[in-house]
Amino acid sequence: MLKGAMKIKLSVIAAAALAVCAASLLVGPRFISPFHMSGLEKEIVLSIRLPRMVVSVLMGLGLGASGAVLQGVLRNPLADPYILGISSGAALTAALGIIAGLSFWGIITIPLLAFAGALITGVFVGAMGWKRGGFLPERLLLAGVGLGFLFSAMLMLLMSVSSDEGLRRATLWIFGDLSIADWSVIPYGLLFIVLGFIIALYRAKALNALILGDDLSHSLGFSPGRERFILFIAVGLMTAASVSLGGMIGFIGLLVPHMGRFLVSADNRVLIPLSAAGGGALLCVADLIGRTVIPPVELPAGIITALIGAPYFLYLLRRRDVLGI
Amino acid sequence: MRVKGLCFYPRLSCGRPGFLFGAMKKAISMKLPVNQDSGASTGWRTFSPLRVIPAVLACLLAAFSSSLTIHAHAEAPRRIVSLAPSITEILFATGLGDRVVGVTTFCDYPEEARGKTRIGGMSNPSLEAVVSLRPDMVLFTTDGNPREFEEKLSRMGIRTYVFESLRIPELPGGIRNMGDALGETERFSALAARIEQRIEGLKKTGKGKQHSVLFIVWPEPLIVAGADTAVNDALNLLGARNIAAGAQGRYPKYSLEEIFHQSPDIIFIGKGEGMREISGGLLKRLSHVPAVKYGKVFYVSDRLFRLSPRAIDGVEELAHYLRGEDAVPDGPGNGE
Amino acid sequence: MASDTTILDFDRVQFSYERHRPLIRDMSFFVGNGEFIGLLGANGSGKSTVLKIAGGILTAFEGRVNLWGRALGGYRNRDRAKLLSYLPQILDMNIPFTVEEIVSMGLYPYDIRPSLTEDEALGMVGLREKAGEPIRNLSGGERRRVYIAMTLLQGAGLVLMDEPLANLDIKYQVELLRLLKALRNERGITVVMALHDIHMAMQFERIILIKEGRIIGTGSPQVVLSREALREAFDVDAEVRIDEAGGTYLRC
Numbered sequence: 001m002l003k004g005a006m007k008i009k010l011s012v013i014a015a016a017a018l019a020v021c022a023a024s025l026l027v028g029p030r031f032i033s034p035f036h037m038s039g040l041e042k043e044i045v046l047s048i049r050l051p052r053m054v055v056s057v058l059m060g061l062g063l064g065a066s067g068a069v070l071q072g073v074l075r076n077p078l079a080d081p082y083i084l085g086i087s088s089g090a091a092l093t094a095a096l097g098i099i100a101g102l103s104f105w106g107i108i109t110i111p112l113l114a115f116a117g118a119l120i121t122g123v124f125v126g127a128m129g130w131k132r133g134g135f136l137p138e139r140l141l142l143a144g145v146g147l148g149f150l151f152s153a154m155l156m157l158l159m160s161v162s163s164d165e166g167l168r169r170a171t172l173w174i175f176g177d178l179s180i181a182d183w184s185v186i187p188y189g190l191l192f193i194v195l196g197f198i199i200a201l202y203r204a205k206a207l208n209a210l211i212l213g214d215d216l217s218h219s220l221g222f223s224p225g226r227e228r229f230i231l232f233i234a235v236g237l238m239t240a241a242s243v244s245l246g247g248m249i250g251f252i253g254l255l256v257p258h259m260g261r262f263l264v265s266a267d268n269r270v271l272i273p274l275s276a277a278g279g280g281a282l283l284c285v286a287d288l289i290g291r292t293v294i295p296p297v298e299l300p301a302g303i304i305t306a307l308i309g310a311p312y313f314l315y316l317l318r319r320r321d322v323l324g325i
Numbered sequence: 326m327r328v329k330g331l332c333f334y335p336r337l338s339c340g341r342p343g344f345l346f347g348a349m350k351k352a353i354s355m356k357l358p359v360n361q362d363s364g365a366s367t368g369w370r371t372f373s374p375l376r377v378i379p380a381v382l383a384c385l386l387a388a389f390s391s392s393l394t395i396h397a398h399a400e401a402p403r404r405i406v407s408l409a410p411s412i413t414e415i416l417f418a419t420g421l422g423d424r425v426v427g428v429t430t431f432c433d434y435p436e437e438a439r440g441k442t443r444i445g446g447m448s449n450p451s452l453e454a455v456v457s458l459r460p461d462m463v464l465f466t467t468d469g470n471p472r473e474f475e476e477k478l479s480r481m482g483i484r485t486y487v488f489e490s491l492r493i494p495e496l497p498g499g500i501r502n503m504g505d506a507l508g509e510t511e512r513f514s515a516l517a518a519r520i521e522q523r524i525e526g527l528k529k530t531g532k533g534k535q536h537s538v539l540f541i542v543w544p545e546p547l548i549v550a551g552a553d554t555a556v557n558d559a560l561n562l563l564g565a566r567n568i569a570a571g572a573q574g575r576y577p578k579y580s581l582e583e584i585f586h587q588s589p590d591i592i593f594i595g596k597g598e599g600m601r602e603i604s605g606g607l608l609k610r611l612s613h614v615p616a617v618k619y620g621k622v623f624y625v626s627d628r629l630f631r632l633s634p635r636a637i638d639g640v641e642e643l644a645h646y647l648r649g650e651d652a653v654p655d656g657p658g659n660g661e
Numbered sequence: 662m663a664s665d666t667t668i669l670d671f672d673r674v675q676f677s678y679e680r681h682r683p684l685i686r687d688m689s690f691f692v693g694n695g696e697f698i699g700l701l702g703a704n705g706s707g708k709s710t711v712l713k714i715a716g717g718i719l720t721a722f723e724g725r726v727n728l729w730g731r732a733l734g735g736y737r738n739r740d741r742a743k744l745l746s747y748l749p750q751i752l753d754m755n756i757p758f759t760v761e762e763i764v765s766m767g768l769y770p771y772d773i774r775p776s777l778t779e780d781e782a783l784g785m786v787g788l789r790e791k792a793g794e795p796i797r798n799l800s801g802g803e804r805r806r807v808y809i810a811m812t813l814l815q816g817a818g819l820v821l822m823d824e825p826l827a828n829l830d831i832k833y834q835v836e837l838l839r840l841l842k843a844l845r846n847e848r849g850i851t852v853v854m855a856l857h858d859i860h861m862a863m864q865f866e867r868i869i870l871i872k873e874g875r876i877i878g879t880g881s882p883q884v885v886l887s888r889e890a891l892r893e894a895f896d897v898d899a900e901v902r903i904d905e906a907g908g909t910y911l912r913c
Contacts, residue, residue: 203870206757208766208769212758215749215752218717218718219742219746221738221739221742222738261757264760266762267762324807
């Protein structure tokens with residue numbers, strides 16, 4: 001499966017991803033030398049930069065991998081994890097929780113609510129997209145878009161009737177913010193993202209077959225309806241967990257899988273882990289840039305991902321052979 | 326005296342701490358096909374029946390009402406609409422409260438202001454609601470009202486005045502100006518003089534040890550008061566150093582690790598509902614910063630966010646905590 | 662070439678999407694091992710439906726379909742995939758994979774690698790040098806051959822193909838038929854192909870002529886395609902003639 005050239009490309013990308021992660025610990029508003037750290041600097045690296053790096057990598061990983069899976073499941077190159085309305089659902093429940101002032105599980109209450117909202121939305125979209133014992137891609141897509149609009153409207157409604165304070169916190173979930181990254185939210189985010197990732201990787205062959213078409217995947221021994229369902233669960237888990245970690249960060253789920261197909265391969269056994277690593281590295285870089293360019297002010301990572309991502313995406317579009325999924 | 330919209334209104338950098346939020350709200354609303362919010366800012370140029378109908382109705386109403394109000398220009402206005410909480414407070418502080426016929430939904434002080442007719446929010450007041458109150462003067466602020474709204478009202482022949490003060494040193498002058506516009510020079514000058522006196526008094530108390538201070542407007546995301554804010558003025562006045570004064574923007578989103586580096590001795594947190602719970606996570610993470618370690622974290626009122634006479638109370642509140650710290654230099658946990 | 666072993670057996674099969682419009686009525690036929698069968702009929706006669714039922718994609722609601730003597734529905738997906746493969750009429754152009762990646766998907770039903778390699782399979786369909794190309798750069802005929810290479814790797818003895826000759830130039834039609842016949846001879850695969858072109862039908866050893874979901878004739882094309890049968894199946898007045906050299910042509 002892996003040829004020489006591909007192996008080299010993959011090692012280069014893996015090395016770059018690791019370098020980015022290491023750099024994000026040392027670079028920031030101020031550079032911290034790894035060789036002589038003061039106590040304060042150690043504290044900053046361990047309790048601020050490290051959890052933030054872990055969260056950004058986890059989120060990027062979940063978004064990149066679920067983008068790759070979803071583009072295949074829906075057979076649509078425009079799909080990204082947010083197209084199914086999952087993130088709007090998460091933002092809505094997070095905002096409701098904030099405005100109602102809920103705090104029954106302490107600091108992770110709101111992330112957990114966001115996670116629950118994302119899962120409920122996922123189930124709802126799944127139920128709407130279900131027909132004759134399987135998912136129909138078009139139905140899923142339309143159900144997701146429709147629900148997404150509904151939730152955005154409800155969110156707007158909520159925002160126009162509630163106080164400024166609550167709203168400011170709710171925007172965290174709408175615009176994505178890694179500055180709240182904290183060790184306390186990491187364990188369950190890690191659990192669900194890794195779980196979803198393993199499921200996706202385990203069904204990568206089925207996903208390849210699904211991209212060929214339902215009849216061909218059936219002929220290759222897969223039941224398209226069932227495979228789509230399993231992959232949908234994987235996407236739901238990864239997206240829900242990543243939204244609850246740091247809100248909605250756009251563009252990674254859309255862009256990174258296309259980059260992966262362009263640079264290495266469309267084979268999902270390679271593409272899923274590649275998109276995961278690429279997504280993690282890209283978000284990590286975006287966050288690194290966001291907190292370094294005009295210190296001590298921080299720019300939201302989502303803005304940076306779009307600023308880096310959009311031009312590259314447009315460049316890809318100009319290349320004839322990368323139009324498809 | 327400033328009448329009608331000759332001044333420049335900053336569109337996005339409206340000065341209240343919620344400005345970031347306002348911009349975000351706009352950004353979200355763009356995604357929705359039905360877009361009431363941005364319609365307000367494009368005003369007449371957007372030719373959509375839904376927007377034109379109320380505007381036409383408002384025009385008719387305005388024409389009707391102006392035929393009833395005869396030569397209001399010459400006299401001191403009797404029916405005033407305030408489009409900002411700070412203006413409402415100034416009007417009540419000068420005893421003009423009974424002339425106020427309309428306020429925004431944010432005007433919550435003094436208690437009597439809550440009883441007035443609401444004409445909408447600061448960024449999205451209702452033209453129809455304002456016009457139907459038949460005001461002979463509408464007061465605007467540069468700090469959050471849409472500029473187009475003022476132009477529309479002027480075009481209908483309703484007198485407007487724009488309150489331009491954004492900073493504490495500008496407050497007395499702004500109040501005097503407003504008094505001139507309202508034909509109540511005396512009362513307003515008296516208020517301005519009282520404020521000047523208190524500011525002078527505060528300047529004297531501020532001379533002591535120079536504290537480095539961080540004023541947190543909101544803990545998650547971490548928004549702090551930067552330069553060009555009333556909070557910064559207050560800290561300067563009291564001889565304290567705002568560690569975020571060098572950051573770009575009035576209310577920047579601040580880097581957490583920069584707080585470690587700057588290690589402020591005192592942290593103020595703006596009060597809001599449930600702020601203690603909301604800030605709990607942040608303070609836990611800042612536990613090694615001197616202010617947190619020695620219990621010098623104080624929750625203060627939101628008076629400094631609103632440039633009214635009460636802003637001076639806000640400065641005095643900060644002064645109280647700063648002085649308290651002077652009196653007991655090493656004792657942890659006082660004041661809270 | 663055809664042996665006596667029956668690998669696919671339709672016994673009084675009925676199928677419909679809607680209750681009152683059966684698409685397949687009371688259909689019975691068998692396919693012997695190594696046969697090369699053309700499923701001939703006008704558009705809408707039910708050819709594709711028959712192939713989909715045979716491939717296990719659709720389930721007959723009456724009658725029995727047996728594969729190697731066992732009920733088709735009783736196979737696990739993966740086991741069935743080792744015995745038969747189905748190639749749809751329309752092969753999506755907009756696929757991101759390379760030729761080689763698609764061909765290797767033929768191995769998906771297996772845990773261990775069967776004797777044939779991707780390279781050999783591509784060699785058999787004459788596309789060895791295109792292995793690394795994205796599939797969307799290939800012509801319609803080449804694309805069809807890529808999927809045939811996939812089924813070779815899949816090792817399925819029975820290949821069901823829905824209208825593979827449609828929309829191909831005559832050159833590619835002939836090439837494809839020759840290729841399939843050669844593969845039948847070399848590897849012993851059985852081919853059932855839906856088609857609507859009478860000329861091409863003459864190239865098959867046996868055809869099954871269907872009309873409105875019913876079989877109206879089966880046997881060698883020269884026998885089945887009588888003037889009457891053509892009129893019934895296609896509503897045309899025409900005749901298949903055989904010239905001195907043994908070639909066939911259609912006399913209208």
